[in-house]
Amino acid sequence: MLALTASVLLLAAAAALPTNDLVISKLGGDRYQYMRAGNGVLHLVDTWLKVSDLNAAARYAPDTQNVYHLFTRANPTVSQPILIGANGVLGSSNFNPSRRTIMILHGWIDNVLGDVTTVLIPAFLEAEDVNVIAVDWSAGASTINYAAAVVNTVTSGEAVARFINWLNQSTGSTPAQFHIAGHSLGGHQSGIIGRNVNGNIACLRALDPALPGWITNDNKFRANDGAYTEVIHTNAGLLGYITNLGHTDFYPNGGINMPGCNSQQCDHDRCFYYLAESLRTGGFTGTRCATYAGAMTGNCVLWGNLQMGGLRPKTGSTGIYYLQTNAAPPFSRG
Numbered sequence: 001m002l003a004l005t006a007s008v009l010l011l012a013a014a015a016a017l018p019t020n021d022l023v024i025s026k027l028g029g030d031r032y033q034y035m036r037a038g039n040g041v042l043h044l045v046d047t048w049l050k051v052s053d054l055n056a057a058a059r060y061a062p063d064t065q066n067v068y069h070l071f072t073r074a075n076p077t078v079s080q081p082i083l084i085g086a087n088g089v090l091g092s093s094n095f096n097p098s099r100r101t102i103m104i105l106h107g108w109i110d111n112v113l114g115d116v117t118t119v120l121i122p123a124f125l126e127a128e129d130v131n132v133i134a135v136d137w138s139a140g141a142s143t144i145n146y147a148a149a150v151v152n153t154v155t156s157g158e159a160v161a162r163f164i165n166w167l168n169q170s171t172g173s174t175p176a177q178f179h180i181a182g183h184s185l186g187g188h189q190s191g192i193i194g195r196n197v198n199g200n201i202a203c204l205r206a207l208d209p210a211l212p213g214w215i216t217n218d219n220k221f222r223a224n225d226g227a228y229t230e231v232i233h234t235n236a237g238l239l240g241y242i243t244n245l246g247h248t249d250f251y252p253n254g255g256i257n258m259p260g261c262n263s264q265q266c267d268h269d270r271c272f273y274y275l276a277e278s279l280r281t282g283g284f285t286g287t288r289c290a291t292y293a294g295a296m297t298g299n300c301v302l303w304g305n306l307q308m309g310g311l312r313p314k315t316g317s318t319g320i321y322y323l324q325t326n327a328a329p330p331f332s333r334g
Ligand SMILES: *[C@@H]1O[C@H](CO)[C@@H](O)[C@H](O)[C@H]1NC(C)=O
Pocket: 168, 169, 170, 171, 172, 173, 174, 175, 176, 198, 199, 200
């Protein structure tokens, strides 16, 4: 409540200032960057936060605008949309609190029709009888204004945490049954959800979490946001975050350029194809590295292997890992 009041006050104060004043100029990286949206279109964006961005962000109301699309083995292709507080809808849905629940979060200018959800929903449903909830936060993510989308990543994450708390109270489903996987801006958002939920989420996965706007941003993904946290880096230092952020961090093929890809967007998206394959077949054995720089150069000689991805959290595991993949499916070399 204190944090909410503070941010409301900040917005009220901000509204009195000229609209193009910079609020935060050190969110990290170059100010103007070309970024590719979830729909593949390239945009030149201003990654620094301005008063006008806060005004734009203030119009996003995630508690009413986020839509939670439930998929289960009984409805694998047509979702049951659920809004927070809609107890009747939840009660008549296929949500089963005795099963594990997988949540999937898309990134910037993306929605539940994008590749991260269309790839991961069937992969999780094939691998286990789970509830899959694809979070549509496109009301916050689909602005061309990237800095506002970064702010919305935080408010959306807080709202998703309230949704999980509501599921907990309404159905008895516990945070220990949750596994959250988010791509790009959704990668950082999975950590924000974890640290705002009542309880400890079993597994949080950040899939090539975004770099622009997050270097000096305290809201970025953190290792202790969940009981087990894992990061898969596939475009590190460009669209994706460069340094290690989780209990475990994987840098397949060095984490920057993926075999079979000829664009940064392809590299940035490869992480969820790897995760989907790992749910079906396992594989992706990582070799332990001393540092992320070692992982990026494949200079890994430490004892200890760990599988990347997979259906189950590897609670208690830590470290930075390197592995090589094939250029096309099957990506895993074992
Ligand atoms: C909510 O989750 C907690 C674990 O964090 C659990 O102990 C509690 O029983 C759950 N609430 C309900 C109503 O089941």
